[in-house]
Amino acid sequence: xxxxxxxxxxxxxxxxxSLELRCNYSYGxxxxxxxxxxxxxxxxxxxxxxxxxxxxxxxIKGFEAxxxxxxxxxxxxKPSVHWSDAAEYFCAVGAGGYNxxxxxxxxxxxxxx
Amino acid sequence: xxxxxxxxxxQVLKTGQSMTLQCAQDMNHEYMSWYRQDxxxxxxxxxxxxxxxxxxxxxxxxxxxxxxxxxxxxxxxxLSAAPSQTSVYFCASSPTAPRYSGANVxxxxxxxxxxxx
Numbered sequence: 732x733x734x735x736x737x738x739x740x741x742x743x744x745x746x747x748x749s750l751e752l753r754c755n756y757s758y759g760x761x762x763x764x765x766x767x768x769x770x771x772x773x774x775x776x777x778x779x780x781x782x783x784x785x786x787x788x789x790x791i792k793g794f795e796a797x798x799x800x801x802x803x804x805x806x807x808x809k810p811s812v813h814w815s816d817a818a819e820y821f822c823a824v825g826a827g828g829y830n831x832x833x834x835x836x837x838x839x840x841x842x843x844x
Numbered sequence: 845x846x847x848x849x850x851x852x853x854x855q856v857l858k859t860g861q862s863m864t865l866q867c868a869q870d871m872n873h874e875y876m877s878w879y880r881q882d883x884x885x886x887x888x889x890x891x892x893x894x895x896x897x898x899x900x901x902x903x904x905x906x907x908x909x910x911x912x913x914x915x916x917x918x919x920x921x922x923l924s925a926a927p928s929q930t931s932v933y934f935c936a937s938s939p940t941a942p943r944y945s946g947a948n949v950x951x952x953x954x955x956x957x958x959x960x961x
Contacts, residue, residue: 735886765949767952772954773952774953775952777952780949831892831902832950834879835885
């Protein structure tokens with residue numbers, strides 16, 4: 732069965748520090764992978780997506796993610812975090828039909844000034 | 845351009861009551877879906893629709909009913925509310941629903957927070 736694991740429930744970083752959020756997936760075929768961000772009280776906004784091709788994908792707000800098939804991972808990175816990046820981040824995999832997404836449990840990011 | 849609009853934003857129900865969460869999109873999207881978000885569990889798919897008149901069950905459909913009479917609207921009905929249905933509900937849509945693609949990006953509404961006492 733398809734699944735997504737985000738090992739870190741909470742992460743705290745200092746403003747200006749680098750960030751890496753981990754995501755591991757389980758899916759038999761070539762995955763479609765997504766990262767969404769949810770600010771407090773808001774809906775989910777797409778940060779970036781991987782469908783095929785270059786395994787390093789760039790997204791909005793300075794985020795990037797790297798697809799590693801051998802590790803079944805799709806980790807999200809940002810070189811320098813801003814206070815406005817504090818939010819909850821969700822990794823998701825396309826479940827193979829009709830745009831159904833399987834979401835991870837989310838990682839809540841706190842940013843210290 | 846409103847995108848995906850959900851109403852109400854907040855609702856409190858008593859056990860056994862029924863209600864409808866409304867979802868409307870103005871992007872002419874074929875695919876619409878409902879998710880619920882619970883702490884530590886991410887988002888789970890309740891029901892989805894690939895076009896007017898066509899609906900199907902997701903991962904957690906029990907206790908919920910949907911219909912799709914128009915392209916724009918996809919209401920979610922709670923038939924007899926239970927405390928276990930306390931959650932935040934998100935409606936999401938995407939342009940097309942090619943089978944086995946899973947490749948279209950979902951546009952989410954702002955959510956509806958439901959509390960069942």
